[in-house]
Amino acid sequence: MFKSVIFYTDQLAAMRRFYGNILELEITERAEDRFTVRIGTTDVTFVAGDRLAFYHFAINIPGNQFSMLKHWIQDRVPLNWEDGVDEVYFRAFDADSMYFEDPAGNVVELIGRRKKDVYGDITRSSFLNISEVGLVVSDVQVAGQTLFDAGLPLRGTDLEPDELNFIGSGDSYFVLVPHGRRWYFSKKDAEIHPLTVVLNGGTEFRLDAAGQISQSSTGE
Template sequence: MFKSVTLYTNKLKSLKRFYMNLLEWDLVEADNDRFTVKVGSSQLSFVESERPYFYHFAINIPGNQFSMMKYWLKDRVTLNREEGRDEVYFQSFDADSMYFEDPAGNIVELIGRRKRDLFGDLTKESFIDISEVGVATPYVTEVGELLQDNGIPLRNGTEVNPDELNFLGKDDKFVVLVPLHRRWYFSKKQSEVAPLEFTVNEKTFKIDVEGKIETIEEN
């Protein structure tokens, strides 16, 4: 679903070192004010900004490699905890998750899908693709309606709840749409507006600094 995701940061160099050197993701391209890394079949870009921003996004990994990935990851980052736990099982998604923060404070989730296996050692292919992108906005209803009108369905029903967390997408890839000031799970941070872009089904969706959305057709 997510062909590419673009986020903004005032810690560009630190993030580049983190994702290339610590997580060992392949660099696709780089310039003075941006870089892009490969996350399985998706691409993740960071663009330099004057203001600090943080985001929540998730990466799909094979369910049978969850424990191996956790062991590998704990040598590189500190896992976030919630009520004393550093992982959680989501029955409705049949998936296990662990969370950590990068140098810019982005809340990164690795989701082990129990119905997706990859046998053998951990490799770069163990990062399957971008699974979730969090969108925090005061315009939850408007954003949710535009996404649905452009072929991204609400997981349960057709009317987004402007006061709660909403999943829009299908299979194991979702836009996580939330109102402002909602605490992100496995963190102490509350959701706030941050500009971002993501490309799905040859359409690019842009969220501006006010939390409003627009679409741009890909050529």
């Protein structure tokens, strides 16, 4: 679902080293004020900003490589903990997750889909795509309606204004939350920071600094 994502950071150089050298992912664009890292079928661009910004996003990984990737990640960055554990199984998604933070403080989740297997060693291809993008908004109902109007379905029956709301399908979702809700497996409360997302097919969503979403088409 996610073709490309743009985040902002005040730690551009450290982020470029982290994703290129520590996680060993492909950097496809380098410029003075930005870089793009290829995460499977999704391009993630970090743009230099003048203030601290952090996000939550998740990356799909093969379910059968979850344990191997956990050891691989732990050699590079500490995992986050919640209630005495450093991983969790989500029955509703039939998936296992682990979490860590990058140099900008983004809460990054690796989701092992148990019905999606890739055989062989850990490589860049083990990072399949962006699975979730957190949308921290000023009004969950209004933002949700914008996503619904673009044809994205809600996982569940009703929007929950104070909780996580998964909007999308398959293994790709926007995670719609209000400002101030704590991100799972972290000590961070969700904050509103601008971002841009382009879906496969060309629909573009922009979240502004006020926590409002706008939608347009890139013409693809």
